[in-house]
Amino acid sequence: MSVSVSVRELIRRVALEYGVVNSWVETRVSPSGAALWGVMCPEPSQQRALWTAFRALHGESGLFPFVSHEGPAAWEWEELGETERAARTRGAGVGRGIADLVNSQGSALTFSQEAEDSLKGENPPHPPPPSWRSNFSSQPEWVCLAEAEDQFQLPLLLDSPFTPNWIDDAGGSLTYEDHATVLREWNDRHGVDIYYLGSNALRLRVSNPPHTPEARMRTAREQYAYCYDLEQVTGMGTVAGVARAQAGAEFWYFWWD
Numbered sequence: 001m002s003v004s005v006s007v008r009e010l011i012r013r014v015a016l017e018y019g020v021v022n023s024w025v026e027t028r029v030s031p032s033g034a035a036l037w038g039v040m041c042p043e044p045s046q047q048r049a050l051w052t053a054f055r056a057l058h059g060e061s062g063l064f065p066f067v068s069h070e071g072p073a074a075w076e077w078e079e080l081g082e083t084e085r086a087a088r089t090r091g092a093g094v095g096r097g098i099a100d101l102v103n104s105q106g107s108a109l110t111f112s113q114e115a116e117d118s119l120k121g122e123n124p125p126h127p128p129p130p131s132w133r134s135n136f137s138s139q140p141e142w143v144c145l146a147e148a149e150d151q152f153q154l155p156l157l158l159d160s161p162f163t164p165n166w167i168d169d170a171g172g173s174l175t176y177e178d179h180a181t182v183l184r185e186w187n188d189r190h191g192v193d194i195y196y197l198g199s200n201a202l203r204l205r206v207s208n209p210p211h212t213p214e215a216r217m218r219t220a221r222e223q224y225a226y227c228y229d230l231e232q233v234t235g236m237g238t239v240a241g242v243a244r245a246q247a248g249a250e251f252w253y254f255w256w257d
Contacts, residue, residue: 007037010061015039018049028072032089034147034157037063038071042141050143051195063145064154066197071142078159088156088176095181101225104168135253140196151194155179161202163256182226204252211248219247227254
């Protein structure tokens, strides 16, 4: 049996176990040569079950799962030369870490001591995962699986999320190497997994979010530096708003306009 057939059957078998019948499976080879698979699954509860099951099977399949609006057939990659593509795929570029991004944003990350003090005495937020409708205008319908040794390679392999409007104080842009570095640092501190990945959005599942007011404000500043379009997201708007609404939660959401 070929590798592609066995992976397709694995995806269909797991999907059927979680009630996804007549599952449509797509596959495509990325410009780096890595396989991208996808199974149509429009029900959010089934998406989370499939994501969890496929995440546990990474050692067997070599695939990392993520929910998305785009299936493999619709995925778009940047047009790069062979040498540049190979360098990106292996992570040859040096990404900036969280502290570098915070420093690059300067005055955009100022917040008042009053805002931090307002968090003291509050219980850390533990809201249920928000509905997709609260983050997206339409519900994602795909559970995708990308061939990778490390889930934080996904931005490099898939050229996502695309952040053309992110500009720092020096006029620099947010690179895919930056994404990979920031996510690895957050993983070291908070245990993050890529749950949703799309053309201009990212959702992380967080196993160890910060709980104290000071830690939540620190994380909120980092999130705002990484994605200052959070100012447009309902319920956030400011660094203090991010600290209150998202920094201590199980899921972190980022969207770039």
